[in-house]
Amino acid sequence: MQTEAPRWLWPVWLCAAGLLLSFGFCWPRPARAQVIANPTAAAATAPAWGPQAAPLSEEPELEARLLKLSEELRCLVCQNESLASSRAELAEDLRREVRSLLREGKSDQAVKDFLVARYGDFVLYRPEFKPLTWLLWFGPFALLIGAFAGLGWYLRQPRAPLEAGPDLSEAERARVDRWLKD
Amino acid sequence: MKRFLIPLFLFLALVVFLAIGLQRDPREIPSPLIDKPAPAFSLPTLNPATGPFSPADMKGRVWLLNVWATWCVACRQEHPLLVDFAQRHQVPIVGMSYKEIQPQDAQAQNMDASAKLQFARERSQVWLSRYGNPYELSVMDIDGRVGILYGVYGVPETYVIDQLGVIRYKAVGEVTPDILASKVLPLVQKLNAS
Numbered sequence: 001m002q003t004e005a006p007r008w009l010w011p012v013w014l015c016a017a018g019l020l021l022s023f024g025f026c027w028p029r030p031a032r033a034q035v036i037a038n039p040t041a042a043a044a045t046a047p048a049w050g051p052q053a054a055p056l057s058e059e060p061e062l063e064a065r066l067l068k069l070s071e072e073l074r075c076l077v078c079q080n081e082s083l084a085s086s087r088a089e090l091a092e093d094l095r096r097e098v099r100s101l102l103r104e105g106k107s108d109q110a111v112k113d114f115l116v117a118r119y120g121d122f123v124l125y126r127p128e129f130k131p132l133t134w135l136l137w138f139g140p141f142a143l144l145i146g147a148f149a150g151l152g153w154y155l156r157q158p159r160a161p162l163e164a165g166p167d168l169s170e171a172e173r174a175r176v177d178r179w180l181k182d
Numbered sequence: 183m184k185r186f187l188i189p190l191f192l193f194l195a196l197v198v199f200l201a202i203g204l205q206r207d208p209r210e211i212p213s214p215l216i217d218k219p220a221p222a223f224s225l226p227t228l229n230p231a232t233g234p235f236s237p238a239d240m241k242g243r244v245w246l247l248n249v250w251a252t253w254c255v256a257c258r259q260e261h262p263l264l265v266d267f268a269q270r271h272q273v274p275i276v277g278m279s280y281k282e283i284q285p286q287d288a289q290a291q292n293m294d295a296s297a298k299l300q301f302a303r304e305r306s307q308v309w310l311s312r313y314g315n316p317y318e319l320s321v322m323d324i325d326g327r328v329g330i331l332y333g334v335y336g337v338p339e340t341y342v343i344d345q346l347g348v349i350r351y352k353a354v355g356e357v358t359p360d361i362l363a364s365k366v367l368p369l370v371q372k373l374n375a376s
Contacts, residue, residue, distance in 0.1 A: 076335035079208060089285070090335055093326050118333035120214040 221331040228320035252309040260356035268316035277320035
C-alpha cells in the first residue's frame with residue numbers, strides 16, 4: 001500500500017533539515033572573537049600608512065584566551081549575559097581573576113574548575129557532559145523522537161471506513177450529477 | 183476511555199510544571215561549597231589594632247560569616263535581625279565587608295591600598311555605630327577577591343561554618359526571621375551539640 005516514502009513524512013524531513021541548519025549556525029565560532037581580541041593581528045593586515053593605534057593589551061594572546069573562555073562563562077549577576085559581554089562589577093572582578101589564573105599558566109579547564117568549585121555548574125554556559133546532565137543533553141532529542149514515533153503510530157492506525165451513503169434511485173443519481181456539474 | 187481528555191491532561195501537567203518553575207527563584211543558585219572546607223584567607227580586620235584574621239582562628243567554634251557593605255541596601259534591612267540574633271544567641275558572627283569602595287566613590291579611586299583600607303574602615307565603622315554591631319569582628323575584603331573564593335555574587339550572603347571549618351549552609355540575599363529561626367538556629371544548635 002505505502003511503497004514510496006509517504007507524503008506525510010515531508011514536514012518531518014523539513015524539520016530535520018531546519019534543525020541541522022540551525023545547529024550549523026549556532027555552533028560557536030571563535031574566529032570572530034579572535035579578531036576583536038587580537039588587535040595586533042588586525043593591525044598587521046591594516047594598510048601601512050598613518051600612525052597605528054597602540055595595542056589594547058600588552059598580552060594579546062592572553063587576552064584572546066580570556067575572551068574565548070569568558071564567552072563560555074555566565075555572569076552570575078546578570079544571568080543571561082556571558083562574562084565576556086557583561087559590564088557588571090562582579091564580571092569585571094571575575095575576568096580579572098581569570099586573567100591572573102591564566103597568567104599563572106593555568107589551563108582553560110583548570111580555570112573552569114576553579115569557578116565551578118565556587119559558583120557551581122551554573123557558571124558554564126555549555127553544561128558539562130556527565131550522568132547528571134544526560135537528561136539536559138538528550139532530553140530534547142528524546143522528546144523529538146517520541147513525538148515522531150507518536151505521529152507515525154497515529155497516522156498508521158486503520159481508519160474506520162467511510163459509511164456507505166444511502167441507496168439512491170436512478171432519478172436521484174441523475175439529479176446529483178446535474179448539481180455536481182453546475 | 184475518553185480520548186479527547188488526553189490533551190487536557192497533558193496541558194494540566196504542563197501547567198503544574200510551569201507553576202513549579204514560577205515558584206523558584208532563579209537567583210538562588212545551589213552553592214557547591216556546602217559541605218566543603220571554608221576557603222582559607224587572611225584579611226585585615228576593621229579594627230586596626232587587631233591583626234589579620236583567618237578562618238583557621240575560628241577552629242573549634244560554630245560561627246556565621248556575613249558578607250555585607252555599607253552601600254548594600256538589603257544589608258541594612260537584615261542588619262537589625264543580625265544584631266538581635268547575636269544578642270540573644272551565643273553565636274559568633276564574623277562580618278566581611280565586601281568591596282566597600284565602589285566605582286561611584288570617586289575620591290577613593292586613586293588612593294593607594296592603605297588609604298583605601300583606611301577609607302573603607304572609617305565608613306564601615308560609622309555605619310556599624312549607627313545601626314549596631316553584631317559582629318565579633320569584621321574583615322575588610324576591599325578588592326573582592328576573597329568574595330570570589332567564597333562564590334559571593336550578591337551581598338548580603340551568610341554562611342554557617344562548623345567547628346572543623348566546613349561550610350554547612352549558605353543563604354544568598356538578606357536573611358529573614360524565618361530563615362534564622364527555621365534553618366540557621368537549628369543547624370547551629372545541632373552542630374554545637376555534636
